[in-house]
Amino acid sequence: MKRLLAAGVAALAVAAAAGWVLTAPKPLDETAVSGMTGDPEAGRLAFAAGGCASCHIAPDAEASDQPVLSGGQEFASEFGIFIAPNISPDEEHGIGGWTDLQFVNAVKEGVGPDGKHLYPAFPYSSYTRADVQDILDIEAYIRTLPASAEPNQPHQLAFPFSIRRSVGGWKLLFFSDDWVVDGDLTEEQQRGRYLVEGLGHCAECHTPRNALGALDTSQWLAGAPNPSGQGNIPNITPGALDWSAADISAYLESGFTPEFDSAGGDMAHVVENISQLPASDRDAIAAYLKAVPAVN
Amino acid sequence: MFRTASLTAVLVAALAAPAIAQDANPAVSARQAHMDLLAFNLGTLGNMARERIEYDADAATIAAKNLVALTSIDQTGYWVEGTDADTLMESHALPAIWENMDDFEAKTAALHDAAMAMEEAAGVDLASLQAAMGGLGQGCGGCHQTYRQSDN
Structure with a gap:
């Protein structure tokens, strides 16, 4: 019995040590x-x-x-x-x-x-x-x-x-640095993916999260509750966003939707930032958004 | 028979009307209608700027003058306390408006200035109209950033 207990304690200690190692920060050198x-x-x-x-x-x-x-x-x-x-x-x-x-x-x-x-x-x-x-x-x-x-x-x-x-x-x-949208993308779509999935961090608001706060990549860019208040952040996959690529690009430059409504709240800040980029980058974002799997 | 049917229609309409009035706050409806009128006239100019419709100096000037007129309206009657997005479902106006009314009015005035710049530019040529469009976008966005709910 004593030996069993000792073995149990040892196993726990190993598990704890393994957990401690596994959860350690892993910085680049x-x-x-x-x-x-x-x-x-x-x-x-x-x-x-x-x-x-x-x-x-x-x-x-x-x-x-x-x-x-x-x-x-x-x-x-x-x-x-x-x-x-x-x-x-x-x-x-x-x-x-x-x-x-x-x-x-x-x-x-x-x-x-x-x-x-x-x-x-x-x-x-x-x-x-x-x-x-x-x-x-x-x-x-x-x-x-x-x-x-x-x-x-x-x-x-x-x-x-x-x-x-x-x-x-x-x-x-x-935590992973893999691309979410994989497969055969044009150079323009790849640039858009870099901006949307990387620096632009669009999915942080436009993708729903699981119970532990991680993005649900099966619902990539399919909209989510607004983290900073009431209402919802919209679905921007082709399943809901039926604007042309030119419309998306123009929206990111001016904040005007095809109906000339104008972006509000956090998205108005995003437009203010993205409007500073070259037009080719806004076109690339639009091209990528057209290539994202449609979620209805 | 026909009279009975139309009388029924009138009665139904009369009974339904108060229910509709209760649903939407009139001040919210008024300012959303105001935004729709802005969007309609912005659409004339914006669709020309995006070269989706042909540039027409007269139509552009009319739209720009309408924007100047719309942004000249005294809106104090629409922006009454207790009609923010936290209080009313149909509102997207953030409570911050009523905490910073001076700033809100300054931003409304900035849109008026952008509309006047467009009035100067709209009839000149397409390039001038396109150049003035950015100011209108910033005029709308400048206020929406701080005072409109993200959901749209």
């Missing part, structure tokens, strides 16, 4: 960024494609050419309230003191500069599909923006989500 330099001018566009300012400017700040990325906006969820951090170039409170590798690991792998997991309210599960060069460009651009000494506020999360290590289990189950 220095080779991921070696020999690369960010270009702030290219970064301005990648930053717009990523919609970074929409979440990281102060709660009441207006959009600006020189956004102050002081953080502070609150994002309510079933798991608690996430508060966007300061990502301005401030040395103490922002990303000023981070290395390139720390920045890339945060955006692409969801690992903070302290080596701990970040919560996926920060859409690294989309950004992980972005190229390292684009991420370095974004970092270089952010470093040209005004610094803010606004201190970060802790997230207000319920147990067990308050334990950062729990994110390791979530990543094991759901």
Whole structure:
């Protein structure tokens, strides 16, 4: 009996150790960024494609050419309230003191500069599909923006989500940099996929989530409840969105639907960002959306 | 027989009417109608800008003048407290409007300025109309970003 108990304890210890190893953050090493330099001018566009300012400017700040990325906006969820951090170039409170590798690991792998997991309210599960060069460009651009000494506020999360290590289990189950829409895509559709599935992180609002908050890829872009309030984010698969590619592209530039209604709320912010990209990128997004599996 | 049928129709209509009136708040209906009129005139200009219909300087000028007229209307009667999206199903207007009425009115005024710029441009040529369209988009979007519910 004693031996059985000892064996049981040992098995538990092994399982716990295995769990501890499996849920550990897995940052990229220095080779991921070696020999690369960010270009702030290219970064301005990648930053717009990523919609970074929409979440990281102060709660009441207006959009600006020189956004102050002081953080502070609150994002309510079933798991608690996430508060966007300061990502301005401030040395103490922002990303000023981070290395390139720390920045890339945060955006692409969801690992903070302290080596701990970040919560996926920060859409690294989309950004992980972005190229390292684009991420370095974004970092270089952010470093040209005004610094803010606004201190970060802790997230207000319920147990067990308050334990950062729990994110390791979530990543094991759901974190992947594979493309969702696979198969034979044209070069234009692939560019659109890069923008939609990666930097643009469109699916974060347009795709429904499971009980653990992960995107349900079988319902890719098929619409979901609005995370920031009442109502629904629309289905933008060909099963519901019957606009022509030209209409989609024009909407992303102007905010006007084919009936000349005008985008509201979060989507108006998205239009403001995406309208800064070259027309070819908006056409690429439209081409991709036409190639996504239709969900009714 | 015919009279009976029409009398029935009138009675049905009379009984149904109050129910409909109860469903939609008149201030919400009025401002949604206002938005529809804006969209109709924007459509004339926007479809020319997108070259879906042929450019017509006279029609474009009329649409632009209508936008100027519509954005000149005193709307204070429509935007009454207690008619926001949290209170009424049919409303998409966020409560933030009533917390920041000065800013809301400034954004409404910005759309009026964009409409006046379009009035100048619409009759000149297609390129001028296309150039002025962006300002109208920003005029609509500037307000919708902060004050309209995402759902649309």
